[in-house]
Structure formats: C-alpha cells, structure tokens
Amino acid sequence: MSFILTFLGKGGTGCTTAAIAAAKALSGQGQRVLLLGHEAELGLGLLLDETGLTTQPREITPKLSVAILSASMLLEQSWDQVKQLETQYLRTPFFKNVFGQELGVLPGLDSALGLYSLKNFDSSGLYDVIIYDGYHSAATLRMFGMPEVLSWYLRRFRQVFAESDLGKAVAPFLQPVAATVLNNADWTSGNFSQPFSMADGELGEGQRAIADPRRVAAYLITTEDPLAIKTAEYLWGSAQQANLTVGGVLVNQSAVLGSVEAHFTPLPVHSLPARTEEGWQSLTQHLPNFQQDALKAPKPMTVDVAQRQVKLFLPGFTKSQVQLTQYGPELTIAAGDQRRNLFLPQELKGQKVTGAKFQDGYLIISF
Amino acid sequence: MSFILTFLGKGGTGCTTAAIAAAKALSGQGQRVLLLGHEAELGLGLLLDETGLTTQPREITPKLSVAILSASMLLEQSWDQVKQLETQYLRTPFFKNVFGQELGVLPGLDSALGLYSLKNFDSSGLYDVIIYDGYHSAATLRMFGMPEVLSWYLRRFRQVFAESDLGKAVAPFLQPVAATVLNNADWTSGNFSQPFSMADGELGEGQRAIADPRRVAAYLITTEDPLAIKTAEYLWGSAQQANLTVGGVLVNQSAVLGSVEAHFTPLPVHSLPARTEEGWQSLTQHLPNFQQDALKAPKPMTVDVAQRQVKLFLPGFTKSQVQLTQYGPELTIAAGDQRRNLFLPQELKGQKVTGAKFQDGYLIISF
Numbered sequence: 001m002s003f004i005l006t007f008l009g010k011g012g013t014g015c016t017t018a019a020i021a022a023a024k025a026l027s028g029q030g031q032r033v034l035l036l037g038h039e040a041e042l043g044l045g046l047l048l049d050e051t052g053l054t055t056q057p058r059e060i061t062p063k064l065s066v067a068i069l070s071a072s073m074l075l076e077q078s079w080d081q082v083k084q085l086e087t088q089y090l091r092t093p094f095f096k097n098v099f100g101q102e103l104g105v106l107p108g109l110d111s112a113l114g115l116y117s118l119k120n121f122d123s124s125g126l127y128d129v130i131i132y133d134g135y136h137s138a139a140t141l142r143m144f145g146m147p148e149v150l151s152w153y154l155r156r157f158r159q160v161f162a163e164s165d166l167g168k169a170v171a172p173f174l175q176p177v178a179a180t181v182l183n184n185a186d187w188t189s190g191n192f193s194q195p196f197s198m199a200d201g202e203l204g205e206g207q208r209a210i211a212d213p214r215r216v217a218a219y220l221i222t223t224e225d226p227l228a229i230k231t232a233e234y235l236w237g238s239a240q241q242a243n244l245t246v247g248g249v250l251v252n253q254s255a256v257l258g259s260v261e262a263h264f265t266p267l268p269v270h271s272l273p274a275r276t277e278e279g280w281q282s283l284t285q286h287l288p289n290f291q292q293d294a295l296k297a298p299k300p301m302t303v304d305v306a307q308r309q310v311k312l313f314l315p316g317f318t319k320s321q322v323q324l325t326q327y328g329p330e331l332t333i334a335a336g337d338q339r340r341n342l343f344l345p346q347e348l349k350g351q352k353v354t355g356a357k358f359q360d361g362y363l364i365i366s367f
Numbered sequence: 368m369s370f371i372l373t374f375l376g377k378g379g380t381g382c383t384t385a386a387i388a389a390a391k392a393l394s395g396q397g398q399r400v401l402l403l404g405h406e407a408e409l410g411l412g413l414l415l416d417e418t419g420l421t422t423q424p425r426e427i428t429p430k431l432s433v434a435i436l437s438a439s440m441l442l443e444q445s446w447d448q449v450k451q452l453e454t455q456y457l458r459t460p461f462f463k464n465v466f467g468q469e470l471g472v473l474p475g476l477d478s479a480l481g482l483y484s485l486k487n488f489d490s491s492g493l494y495d496v497i498i499y500d501g502y503h504s505a506a507t508l509r510m511f512g513m514p515e516v517l518s519w520y521l522r523r524f525r526q527v528f529a530e531s532d533l534g535k536a537v538a539p540f541l542q543p544v545a546a547t548v549l550n551n552a553d554w555t556s557g558n559f560s561q562p563f564s565m566a567d568g569e570l571g572e573g574q575r576a577i578a579d580p581r582r583v584a585a586y587l588i589t590t591e592d593p594l595a596i597k598t599a600e601y602l603w604g605s606a607q608q609a610n611l612t613v614g615g616v617l618v619n620q621s622a623v624l625g626s627v628e629a630h631f632t633p634l635p636v637h638s639l640p641a642r643t644e645e646g647w648q649s650l651t652q653h654l655p656n657f658q659q660d661a662l663k664a665p666k667p668m669t670v671d672v673a674q675r676q677v678k679l680f681l682p683g684f685t686k687s688q689v690q691l692t693q694y695g696p697e698l699t700i701a702a703g704d705q706r707r708n709l710f711l712p713q714e715l716k717g718q719k720v721t722g723a724k725f726q727d728g729y730l731i732i733s734f
Binding site: 011095098099109139152163337 | 377378379380405406407408409410413414437438439440442459461462464465466468469470471472473474475476477478479502503504505506509510512513515516517519520523524527528530531532593594597598601605692694695697699701703704705706707708
C-alpha cells in the first residue's frame with residue numbers, strides 16, 4: 001500500500017516540475033518513490049534527462065524509480081489478462097485470435113489503463129509513495145472519479161436490465177446458453193453474480209482508497225496568473241466531486257502569496273521558487289509535508305445522520321454552478337462537468353430532500 | 368459542411384489564444400465561425416471576457432459564435448436520443464426509467480460526446496469554420512482518431528463473434544429472442560446488420576472527413592522553449608497516426624523562427640506576436656491562411672499500387688519509436704502511443720510485407 005500523490009493545475013504552470021521535485025524530496029528522505037508519467041507528456045523524460053522510459057519502472061537515483069504509462073503498451077499487456085479471464089468463464093474463448101498488438105487506443109482507455117496500473121503498483125508493496133503526473137488535470141480527475149461512476153453504472157443498469165421486459169424475456173434463453181458454453185459463472189439467479197461481484201469488489205476497494213487521504217491526495221499548482229488561479233480553484237471543487245482530497249496549494253515561481261491565499265482558504269499555500277542551474281535542491285527544500293496537509297484538509301463529504309444532514313465541500317463553485325436533482329432513490333450533484341450520485345447511509349437512503357443551501361463553499365442538504 | 372480547425376501544442380503555450388485569434392480573424396473576413404471550447408478549460412471564457420457560456424452557441428460579435436462542451440450537459444441531451452433510438456429497435460425499451468441527470472461522466476465520454484457535437488455543428492450548415500479548442504492535445508488526437516479505431520473494433524469483433532463457437536452456439540437462441548423482443552433489426556443473418564451498418568456508415572463518413580484537409584486540419588503551436596518544440600514535434604507525428612493533416616506551425620511570442628523552423632520542414636512556420644493591451648488585432652493580422660496551408664501539407668498516407676508501396680508520413684519519430692506488425696490480414700503501425708490498422712486497397716490487402724524502411728520522416732512499406 002502506497003501514498004498516491006498527484007498535482008492539479010492549468011497546463012504549463014509546473015505540475016510535472018512539482019511532481020519531480022516531490023519525488024526527489026521524498027526519496028531523499030528515504031521513502032521508496034515511484035514517479036509515474038504519461039508517454040504523451042514528454043516533460044518528465046526531458047526534465048529528468050532520461051530517455052527510453054517505459055511502463056517498467058527504472059531506478060534513476062536511490063529509492064526513486066520512474067515509469068511512463070503508454071496506453072498502447074498497457075493495452076497489449078492487459079489483453080493477455082483479458083484472454084486469461086475469458087478462458088475462466090467461457091469454455092471456448094473467442095478473443096484468442098485477436099492480438100494485443102492490433103488493438104487501437106480509444107479515448108477513455110488511457111484513464112482506465114492508468115488507474116489499473118496505479119492499482120497494481122500500489123498493491124505491489126514496492127513503493128511507499130507513488131507520484132502520478134497526469135497528462136491533464138481534468139483527465140486525472142475523470143480517472144480518479146471512475147470507480148465511483150462505474151460502480152454506479154454497474155448497479156443501476158444491472159437492476160434496470162433485471163427488471164426490464166427484455167431481461168425477463170432473455171433470462172430463460174440465457175440459462176441453456178449458460179449451461180452450454182459457460183463454465184463456473186452462476187447466471188441462473190439472473191444477476192450474473194460472479195463476474196459482476198468481482199468487479200463490484202474491485203470498484204468498491206478503489207472508491208475507498210481514493211476517498212482516504214492517507215492513501216490518495218492531490219495538491220494544487222498555480223502561478224500568479226489570474227487564469228491559472230481560476231483554473232486551480234475550479235479543479236479544487238472538481239476534485240471534491242471525484243472524492244479526492246486536496247491538501248494544499250503550491251504557487252510556482254512566486255514569493256508573493258497574499259493575492260493567491262485568499263482564493264484557497266482554509267488550505268495551506270506554499271511558494272515554490274524557480275529551478276536554478278544548480279538543480280532541484282532549491283525546490284525540494286521548499287516543499288510542504290503533503291501527507292500531513294492532506295489529513296488536515298476538509299473532507300469532500302460529511303454525513304450527520306442525527307441532524308439528517310449531508311455536507312458536501314464544493315469550493316470554487318457558485319450556487320448557480322451546482323445542480324442538485326432527485327429521481328426516485330437517486331440523489332445527484334452536478335458541478336464542474338462532473339456528476340456524482342451520492343451514496344447515503346441506510347437511514348437517509350431514498351429519503352426526500354427537504355432543503356439545500358450553499359454556505360462557505362459547502363452544499364448542505366437536509367432530509 | 369464546415370472547415371474544422373484545431374491547434375495542437377504543449378499546455379500553456381497558447382492554443383486557446385491562437386484559437387481565439389483565428390476565430391476573430393476569420394469572422395472578420397466574413398466567414399461564419401463557431402469557436403468550440405470545453406467547460407474544464409476556463410481560458411476561453413476568461414480571455415473573451417464572456418461568462419455563462421453553454422453548449423448552445425452564442426454570437427458574441429458579428430459572425431462569431433462561441434459554445435463550450437460540457438460532457439455532463441451533453442450526456443443529458445444525448446440520453447434522450449439514445450432512448451429514442453432504443454425504442455426503434457426494442458419493442459419494450461429498458462432505459463426508460465434511467466434519467467440523463469443521473470448519468471456520471473466516465474473517461475472517454477468527453478471525447479465521444481465532443482466528436483458527436485462537432486459532427487452536428489458541422490452538418491447544421493450554420494458555420495463556414497469551426498475552431499475546436501480541445502482541453503489537451505493528446506485528447507484531441509484520441510478524439511479525431513476515434514472513428515478509425517472504433518470502426519476497426521466493430522469490424523474485427525463482429526467477425527470474431529460470428530466465427531466463434533460462442534457466436535455459433537448463441538445464434539439459434541438469439542433468433543427466437545429477436546422474434547420476441549426486437550422490432551425491425553435483421554438478426555437472422557447472424558451479423559446484426561441493421562444497427563451495425565448504420566454505425567459503419569457514420570464512422571466511415573467521419574473517417575473520410577477527418578482525412579480530408581479541406582474539411583479538417585490542425586496547426587501546431589510552440590514557443591522557443593525546447594520542451595514545447597519537442598512536444599509540438601511529437602504531436603505532429605501523432606496527428607498523422609490519427610489521419611489528421613497538420614498545415615503549419617505558429618511560434619507564440621517570438622519573432623526568431625530560425626531555431627524552430629529546422630524541426631518542422633517542410634511546414635510553413637509563422638511567428639505570432641504577444642497580445643497587446645489594445646486587443647487582438649496585433650495577433651489576427653499575423654495569422655496564416657490555414658486552409659491553404661493544410662492543402663499543401665504532406666498527406667498522412669500515400670498508396671502506390673503499381674510500385675506495391677505504402678508511404679506513411681511519421682515526422683518527429685525515430686525508427687526505434689515506430690513499430691510495424693503483421694498478424695494475418697492486419698497490418699498495424701504503433702507510434703506516439705497510438706496504434707493504427709492500415710486500410711489497404713484490395714490489391715495489397717492481406718499481402719505479406721517484404722520490407723520497411725524509415726526515410727526523411729516517412730515509413731515506406733513494400734509488399
């Protein structure tokens with residue numbers, strides 16, 4: 001189990017630089033660090049002066065390893081695993097004649113494969129800290145939001161299918177098919193329980209990890225440029241929608257924090273000096289304690305069952321940018337081009353919302 | 368039918384600035400222009416000083432409209448269309464109780480919905496030029512590569528399924544199911560022809576449009592920063608893998624082109640001055656003729672049937688970064704974290720590759 005750290009900010013404000021500095025600082029303190037970048041993001045290799053980085057981690061200084069995620073390479077590797085999984089459930093697998101080297105990368109696969117790699121590196125036990133240098137902050141948030149959104153889709157559509165006329169009509173046909181071609185899976189209950197519950201478990205585990213600031217946290221990066229500040233604010237709010245804790249703010253190449261600090265209360269704001277000719281030390285010695293800051297940061301969601309209240313931390317948004325809707329048992333928050341279906345405790349689940357107000361960056365929902 | 372233009376470059380080098388300048392210049396020349404951004408990319412609204420931009424285009428100056436793509440908003444809108452489409456094929460649709468407002472955005476949906484919007488704006492006939500300001504160049508290339516990759520998946524897996532034991536075993540069961548619950552679709556031939564051939568048609572149309580420099584083209588943006596130049600070079604090569612024509616290069620905030628030009632032969636390289644207090648005019652008057660440049664640019668792929676040769680333009684890559692594989696009838700090129708399955712004319716299809724060499728940025732394959 002590792003501590004996973006990522007940096008969010010407008011393009012060109014120094015996310016990759018901060019990621020490298022953090023990796024150098026933490027490995028210098030004796031932690032085993034993996035710095036994970038993307039093939040399309042060339043900065044990592046160039047700034048580290050390393051060529052030929054691959055999906056296989058390479059130790060470049062003591063305790064500091066670097067790898068880059070290449071979606072096409074990862075797809076090739078995962079395809080073998082898909083085929084193996086298939087043979088577990090199908091007596092006559094049909095993907096056997098499709099080769100990993102043929103598969104093109106569709107949008108979204110980058111994120112899915114990236115998250116899958118993160119999970120594997122995390123559970124390898126080889127790293128105390130994994131620093132993820134995403135190729136774009138919006139994509140990073142989509143990636144971390146994926147387990148929650150996907151598990152919702154899975155539960156919701158499984159139920160829809162089971163309750164539908166189509167599901168009922170197909171069920172009697174699926175049973176003989178299952179008996180003919182399927183090996184272990186229990187399709188007879190109509191909910192295809194085995195493969196799905198495996199996915200459920202993995203997704204639930206992912207959701208818990210991302211929501212836990214001891215395991216995953218982000219730090220914002222900005223410069224003094226108003227557009228960079230505005231973007232960091234937007235990403236701060238959007239991170240809450242992905243259930244990702246934001247520990248603080250780094251202001252790149254600026255010693256004047258006053259104008260920036262006001263935008264990010266109550267987060268700690270630190271200044272990051274420019275990189276000098278001598279190397280990274282001027283940066284590494286100015287870095288905060290990321291793990292400590294993350295533990296002190298506001299939680300994305302707090303539930304008070306006694307008060308029948310849910311508080312969502314949504315900084316950086318105005319009331320008009322946040323939309324709350326309730327359809328049947330589903331309570332949905334839309335903000336920052338993300339939509340989140342709230343998982344409520346049994347006591348509040350399916351209860352009607354009686355009020356909602358926006359206060360000090362919190363959306364407070366009463367039942 | 369519109370001319371679709373996009374800018375590719377490292378984050379923070381001025382893609383959005385160039386997109387706005389191009390939109391202002393072309394609308395000033397009397398063309399009807401739509402400038403399309405992303406919700407997560409706040410630069411567009413802030414640089415234009417416009418608030419509350421939505422997916423619905425707003426005319427901000429004569430002939431210049433602006434809209435932003437919000438994946439969650441588009442998902443909501445498209446969901447109604449999915450439900451309508453479903454009722455065409457299923458007598459008892461089962462998505463009817465799932466509401467657009469509930470659906471979370473998964474990675475990849477942004478790109479799919481963005482491309483779908485582009486297609487609709489393109490076919491609306493309302494715009495001579497659409498300028499697409501993607502939120503990240505790698506994501507833009509994934510998006511434009513999507514019709515080609517998706518159509519390959521569709522053809523390949525349809526064939527795999529039809530030829531598989533599972534496909535053969537399921538076929539007799541599908542027929543009565545089809546008779547029970549399906550309305551129009553012809554499932555009896557075993558290739559589910561109707562819904563699939565509709566998708567085939569749309570994807571084929573998309574592929575042709577993207578490959579046609581009269582309809583879609585990109586322009587590179589860089590500064591004098593070596594990392595920005597390197598990124599632009601990489602994107603140049605990657606664009607070829609998505610079959611997207613790159614017309615030229617803009618060097619942002621620099622009048623010295625010498626050091627940059629050498630990297631991008633034979634493309635024209637233009638200098639873009641900094642934006643002044645007076646507004647955008649200093650920029651707009653320095654812009655090249657994007658449409659003309661695109662027509663003169665090297666084609667991503669040229670086939671010479673008589674010589675039994677295929678030439679792929681892959682600038683910015685070295686030989687070791689390009690991988691060619693042949694499995695059965697499939698010929699695959701991997702480069703720039705993209706993989707492309709070549710569509711060959713009948714004469715060369717399925718023929719064995721006898722040689723391949725890398726020359727002046729071209730991969731030349733002989734059969």
